[in-house]
Amino acid sequence: MMNVVLAGKSVKVSDADLLGEGGEARVFRHGNSALKIFHAATDEKLQKLAQFPVGLPAEVISPLAPVSDARGRVIGYQMPLVAGAQDFSRLASRKSRPPLGAVTKLFATLHDVVRALHSLKVIVGDFNDGNALYVGTTPHLIDADSLQFGGFPCSVGHERFLDPRLYGVDLTRAPKFTEGSDWYAFSVLLFQSLLSVHPFGGTHTKLATMLRRAEARHSVMRSDVLLPRMATPSKVLPDDLLHWFHAVFEKDERQVFPERLLQLPWTKCACGTEHARSVCPECNALGPLVTRQVLRSRGRCTARTAFETSGRILVAAQQGGLRYLAEEHGTLRREDGTIISTTLSGSHLVAALAGSVTWLADADGRVEKWQGDRLVERAHTTTRNAWPSLAASTGATWRQEQSWLIEHNSGARVGQVLEGQTWLWAGDRLGFGFYRAGGLTVAFLLRVGKSGLKQVDGITWAGRIIDASTVFDARNALLTVVCDENGRDVVHRWLVDEHGTLIAQSHGGPRGNAAVLNGRVVVATDAGLVALRAAAGHLIEAMQFPDSQPFVSAGDELLPNSDGSLFVVGARDITQLTLS
Structure with a gap:
């Protein structure tokens, strides 16, 4: 049990109210809101919270009010509660993701959110499948205190979503993320959500790890990379989208993701394959009467x-x-x-x-x-x-x-x-x-x-x-x-x-x-x-x-x-x- 102060009133939170816990903070349910309590709130973090930008999109779970200890020191903040949300990581599993039409609709809304943030000179930075959540086709971005804005850096980036151009860069000293690095992370999220594999996943005989393949810009779209069995073949995607992914992951394209590429005509074939092609790539390749070998x-x-x-x-x-x-x-x-x-x-x-x-x-x-x-x-x-x-x-x-x-x-x-x-x-x-x-x-x-x-x-x-x-x-x-x-x-x-x-x-x-x-x-x-x-x-x-x-x-x-x-x-x- 812990006592904190919110809006001048003492509030009790306990482990039974815990919504999540990470290396930086713990998040508790408080009525229809949530309280993020830092393990150790640094002066830089408190200064960043005090200058947090207003008018961000509603999908960004922004601070509502400071939370203090009994001595009046700010130790966290109150934020909206997103009930029933799931991590974007679940979209990468064919066992748990919704139909792909719903997935691309979700990403179309996320695209609007990212564009709106960039128009306000705010960079997501640590843009990954654990701090991007969804309810139905509505996305939410949590850990808003890590956003990059106003000279305040985003000091961490998840290795699976970090732009390879930032490998080895000290992220703590100054703002290093860009709009381009956000669109790179957006493309990684979309790629793994549609194909159930990271763009630098799979296995390769010489480039043994995902990070080594990312450094070499050697993606799973190359024929010498073995795809995991669970992955969806890229041939289910239209050529325009495949060309864009190739440009991002192999040629370092970092422009705004083309919104038109999210307007995909998804079809579910009788064989069970979801695709956005004019004909089913599985049946077209195998013939309509051919099934998998027993x-x-x-x-x-x-x-x-x-x-x-x-x-x-x-x-x-x-x-x-x-x-x-x-x-x-x-x-x-x-x-x-x-x-x-x-x-x-x-x-x-x-x-x-x-x-x-x-x-x-x-x-x-x-x-x-x-x-x-x-x-x-x-x-x-x-x-x-x-x-x-x-x-x-x-x-x-x-x-x-x-x-x-x-x-x-x-x-x-x-x-x-x-x-x-x-x-x-x-x-x-x-x-x-x-x-x-x-x-x-x-x-x-x-x-x-x-x-x-x-x-x-x-x-x-x-x-x-x-x-x-x-x-x-x-x-x-x-x-x-x-x-x-x-x-x-x-x-x-x-x-x-x-x-x-x-x-x-x-x-x-x-x-x-x-x-x-x-x-x-x-x-x-x-x-x-x-x-x-x-x-x-x-x-x-x-x-x-x-x-x-x-x-x-x-x-x-x-x-x-x-x-x-x-x-x-x-x-x-x-x-x-x-x-x-």
Whole structure:
């Protein structure tokens, strides 16, 4: 609990009100507004806030009023609350982004916002997919105190969105960002939102990292760069837009992004491909009666298509066989063809499987249990930034009632957690979760059939959470957290056994979804599968499987099968991958 002063009145904020936390500040909900409280407000920061420009577009979440401590020193500011917003980073995932027509409409509005800021001599600067949010087709720019204006620099830039011309430049001494660097970041955001890959992503034999390829202006549009499996081929875009992207990423074009290139005639083909061409680039290339090969191979890897949809896969699990829930043309359908006729919907919809049971929860915390095609139960759970706290598998179903974690099937109170701040996952025998309070991380293990939370020590990190996930085998849980740490994406992993003992950890490893089987870890990366092993308390790379590169990418989920194969779950397909 912390007391602050707003408009001459004392205000209490607590960790239950926490909306987000980063290296510079914490943000709390306060009624219909939010309070950003700095860890340490410098004199330069306070001077910048005092001279913050007025009349900025409403989409910019600007300071409304200063927030002070009991001694009258300014420690932060009040700003509008953007309820139900999502990071632009979700647009880069084919699993979670809206139709591409809505994406380009969103960017058309963002284009207007950037033009308006530039007309006021304001530069976004640190323009990235974590401080650009959206609700529907309305964008919002947060962290407005980092804007560059009036001689005040923007002192940080995220490496994935920083203009390569600014690599190695000290951003703290003087304003270094320009309108051109904003339009570069805008183009990166648009490119990855349309094609699900960074313009300098993929893999290359000589230019090993994204930063090295950006320095060389060697983009994924070149034929010698291997695209991740999850990426959309650039041929779905019209030639004019492709030429513009080529000019920006390969020739350092930094003019205003042409607004006409956002007026795209999107079409969704019967094959499931969204494109802005006169004919579908997939069907036109393959012929209308040709479908993907069911069985493919490369070197030691054999891949069999287990399921494919023109819609999207919401969730998949290996529970005595492959189970999944897919959405196609607005209809939810299980692996056996059962239709789930729910009325729950929205971008924060969460689905979980427990054998033939389907669990659903939405942003309002409404929970439904479906047995086959019958709705058999309704319940409610707490939400975390509009994400419902629900985790289910064959062994247990956990949800929240305020600060209590409930095992729904038995009705038992398992333990107390932090309301509105708890992340939660379930396996068949184990569950895992964590919450953060005042920079302190509290992680805990859940054991099916046992009461109480087993606290796990030694799990901590710095920076803003970009994403987190946990996967399980019968005796272990693997937690992965991706953080933005000073403009860099850092991946942390912790392997925990069934007793809550931390076995091994890694910090800065490969980004991608993972699986764990008998304590062994395998990670799906854009370069293929990578095996990790525990050694002296660390997770270290044990082996690479480059032959798997055509069949997996970092955005795929991995489900171990009993015969030693892996199910690779993409946005629209599930592939069974066998290594010989």
